[in-house]
Amino acid sequence: MLVYELRVSLLHAEPPVWRRVRMPAEAQLPLVHTSLQLVMGWENRHLHEFVGANRLHYGEAEEGALDAGVLDERHHTLQSLFAEPGERCLYVYDYGDDWVHEIILESVGELLPEEFPLCCLDGSGACPPEDCGGVGGYAALLESLGDGFNARAFDCASFNDEVGSLFPRDDEMHSPESVSEGIALFLGLRDLLETGATTEGAMSVMMLDGFFSALAIHPETILPDRWLPWVWDVTGSGREPGFASKGEVEKAMGLLFTYYNIVVGKLGDEAAGYTPLFDELGIKAAEDRPLAVRDWAQGFICGAMIDKGVWDRTFKDEQGKMLLAPFAMMAGMFDEAQDSRELQVEEMKEKVQDELGFNVLDLREFWVPWRREYLSQHGGGGMIRSEARVGRNDRCPCGSGKKYKQCCGR
Numbered sequence: 090m091l092v093y094e095l096r097v098s099l100l101h102a103e104p105p106v107w108r109r110v111r112m113p114a115e116a117q118l119p120l121v122h123t124s125l126q127l128v129m130g131w132e133n134r135h136l137h138e139f140v141g142a143n144r145l146h147y148g149e150a151e152e153g154a155l156d157a158g159v160l161d162e163r164h165h166t167l168q169s170l171f172a173e174p175g176e177r178c179l180y181v182y183d184y185g186d187d188w189v190h191e192i193i194l195e196s197v198g199e200l201l202p203e204e205f206p207l208c209c210l211d212g213s214g215a216c217p218p219e220d221c222g223g224v225g226g227y228a229a230l231l232e233s234l235g236d237g238f239n240a241r242a243f244d245c246a247s248f249n250d251e252v253g254s255l256f257p258r259d260d261e262m263h264s265p266e267s268v269s270e271g272i273a274l275f276l277g278l279r280d281l282l283e284t285g286a287t288t289e290g291a292m293s294v295m296m297l298d299g300f301f302s303a304l305a306i307h308p309e310t311i312l313p314d315r316w317l318p319w320v321w322d323v324t325g326s327g328r329e330p331g332f333a334s335k336g337e338v339e340k341a342m343g344l345l346f347t348y349y350n351i352v353v354g355k356l357g358d359e360a361a362g363y364t365p366l367f368d369e370l371g372i373k374a375a376e377d378r379p380l381a382v383r384d385w386a387q388g389f390i391c392g393a394m395i396d397k398g399v400w401d402r403t404f405k406d407e408q409g410k411m412l413l414a415p416f417a418m419m420a421g422m423f424d425e426a427q428d429s430r431e432l433q434v435e436e437m438k439e440k441v442q443d444e445l446g447f448n449v450l451d452l453r454e455f456w457v458p459w460r461r462e463y464l465s466q467h468g469g470g471g472m473i474r475s476e477a478r479v480g481r482n483d484r485c486p487c488g489s490g491k492k493y494k495q496c497c498g499r
Contacts, residue, residue, distance in 0.1 A: 090113060090200040091114040092113055092198060092199070093112055093197055094194075094196045095110050095111075095112065096192070097129065099129070099188060099214070100190065102217065102224060104214055104241050108129060108211070108243075111204075112167055113200075113206040114197070116273075117166050118167070118169070119273065121139075122139075122180075124252070127252070128209050128212075128248045129190070129216050131216060131219065132219050133280055136148070136149070136182075137183075140178060140181065141169060141170040142171055143169075143170075147160045147161075147162040147170075148160075148162055173194070174194050175194065176193075177193050185223075186221070187223050208245075210245065213241060213243055214241055214242075215238070215242045215243060217230075278294050278348055281344055281345075282320075286337065288322050290321075290326065290328065291323075292323055295388070296323070296385065296388030296391075297348070298352065298385060299386060299389035301352035302352055302365065302388075302392065304316060304352075304353075304395070305353040305356040306456060307396070308462075309463050316392075316395065319392075356453065363449060367385050379442070383419060385445075386417075386419035387420040390417060393413065402459075403456075408455060412448065415441045415444065416448065419438060419442060
């Protein structure tokens with residue numbers, strides 16, 4: 090994979106604010122924009138534009154229209170901005186404050202096997218606050234903030250931890266296009282669910298993954314008009330996002346439906362290798378993993394409860410109740426019932442969180458007969474897995490003598 094190393098500098102900022110980043114040369118400009126927002130520290134509240142070394146302008150269409158002379162960035166890649174090392178382009182963000190970033194193409198190379206195509210290599214300087222009045226306003230703000238704000242602080246780790254572990258580092262598994270598209274999808278979803286257009290009760294991406302996982306195995310077909318309100322507001326108050334244009338709505342729906350189809354695909358016929366998002370991201374840190382698992386489990390419970398009849402029927406069945414218990418526990422539904430056994434419950438949670446992928450498959454198998462029943466009543470002809478699956482506590486069929494969950498099922 091061809092990658093570019095770029096130096097991104099916020100012009101005229103004092104103290105200097107700059108980042109050195111590596112990006113796929115074939116990354117589409119919307120992905121470049123989102124990545125720059127994240128690595129610089131902006132909040133993606135305003136319009137932006139690229140000005141290439143070729144003096145061409147590239148921007149985002151608002152309500153399907155572009156200003157005269159501006160090319161649609163969706164149809165161009167990072168390679169459109171540069172021809173060779175040493176060339177420069179501009180990235181302009183927020184036409185009110187007018188933050189101008191100079192991007193220098195420092196080098197072009199092939200990605201090494203141990204490297205990930207999108208990462209921050211170095212940098213310095215905190216990102217100015219949004220809407221502070223541009224470079225002049227930021228300088229005045231620094232004087233009033235005094236020592237309470239470290240204007241030189243920056244750490245690549247937060248960006249790299251979030252982006253660099255999104256996908257396996259196996260170039261054989263991911264073409265440059267699929268890696269770029271996968272990162273763009275994840276970052277686009279995160280941007281969508283955290284912008285001002287969505288409500289405070291909107292799902293996080295982690296919660297959305299759990300939610301879609303439950304819908305993917307649900308015994309009934311849950312149509313978007315039933316699950317979309319949950320995405321925007323898990324409180325049940327029925328609040329809807331305040332999108333500014335039809336284009337924003339279409340973009341949001343495209344992201345959600347694309348991700349929904351990906352999750353459904355992961356839980357299809359080859360679902361033996363299914364992995365929840367918190368494990369795909371490799372979240373291991375003791376302070377981060379429990380929060381990520383809780384978010385994911387809360388989303389899964391929302392999906393499992395979306396049809397009251399199915400939920401009640403499952404919970405009244407002794408086996409079904411046991412299969413739902415791990416998700417309910419990790420979602421915090423039992424927390425208020427904890428007493429002197431709190432330590433034991435926390436120890437159980439540590440074990441259960443590593444089993445949730447298997448628990449999803451177990452619940453899916455439990456629901457298979459109900460799915461057949463549903464399809465027969467609604468004239469559906471959807472295919473359902475019926476072949477026997479190795480249980481997580483069964484001996485692994487490879488002959489190792491270990492349990493499946495400790496061997497090939499890991």
